[in-house]
Amino acid sequence: MEEVVTNGLVLYSRAYKERDRLIKVYTEKFGKRQFFIKNAVNSKFVASLQAFTSAELVATINDSGFSFIQDISEVKHYQRILEDFEANAYASYIVSLADIAIEDGEYDAALYAFLIQILEMMNRGKDVKVLTNIFELQLLSRFGSGLNLSECVICARQDLPMDYSFAFNGCLCQDHFDRDSHRLHIEPNIIYLANQFLNISLETLESISVKDENKKQLRKFIDILYDEYVGIETNAKKFINSMDDWAGVLKDKK
Numbered sequence: 001m002e003e004v005v006t007n008g009l010v011l012y013s014r015a016y017k018e019r020d021r022l023i024k025v026y027t028e029k030f031g032k033r034q035f036f037i038k039n040a041v042n043s044k045f046v047a048s049l050q051a052f053t054s055a056e057l058v059a060t061i062n063d064s065g066f067s068f069i070q071d072i073s074e075v076k077h078y079q080r081i082l083e084d085f086e087a088n089a090y091a092s093y094i095v096s097l098a099d100i101a102i103e104d105g106e107y108d109a110a111l112y113a114f115l116i117q118i119l120e121m122m123n124r125g126k127d128v129k130v131l132t133n134i135f136e137l138q139l140l141s142r143f144g145s146g147l148n149l150s151e152c153v154i155c156a157r158q159d160l161p162m163d164y165s166f167a168f169n170g171c172l173c174q175d176h177f178d179r180d181s182h183r184l185h186i187e188p189n190i191i192y193l194a195n196q197f198l199n200i201s202l203e204t205l206e207s208i209s210v211k212d213e214n215k216k217q218l219r220k221f222i223d224i225l226y227d228e229y230v231g232i233e234t235n236a237k238k239f240i241n242s243m244d245d246w247a248g249v250l251k252d253k254k
């Protein structure tokens, strides 16, 4: 067993047996790992290592069973995510997605960096719905569904209005809409927007703003994609849906 140093993001921290604790961390160098903390009340790490915290860890990483933390430094809490109800719900959701998208112990530094970048932008008060949509769309490749929304699967044209077809696992341009009567009938501007999100680098995101109506339609489109290609709805996602339902109820009362 060798000591290593790696950055990590705490996915969750939960009680284990009577006095111990398990902390799941997405580490930059070793993927997601479960760290065992014996006698949690006496541990100097447990209070610092809560969800939505990143830190540099000195640790012993074991390929089977638990890993162990020797020391932590550069602890950073995502304060706004911890305090803001909506940001917390959406951040919980993308963290839960990252957790199911790859196996524990699987090295994926690109996904780690992307997750950190999205959380930092959420923490800075950027639009959590837009950031979540971008994360979801780009994450589909980790579920084995590399999405291409930029061209028609039949003729490769990119300049015509498009719709999505599960029969072709891709887009049809309006000249080829007749190839699939069960195409999704998504508005072309939503396909266009989703394609932008799929290819956007977060640096250029600062300037993007999306109308509420388009956000709703995009939400619907991505839900359909996840139903078909992922098939798992996390509890965090169910919570977001119920939040939207409540928002609707409150608006109706006005």
Ligand SMILES: [Zn+2]
Pocket (backbone or CB within 6 Å): 152, 153, 154, 155, 156, 157, 172, 173, 174, 175, 176
């Ligand atoms: Zn076509």
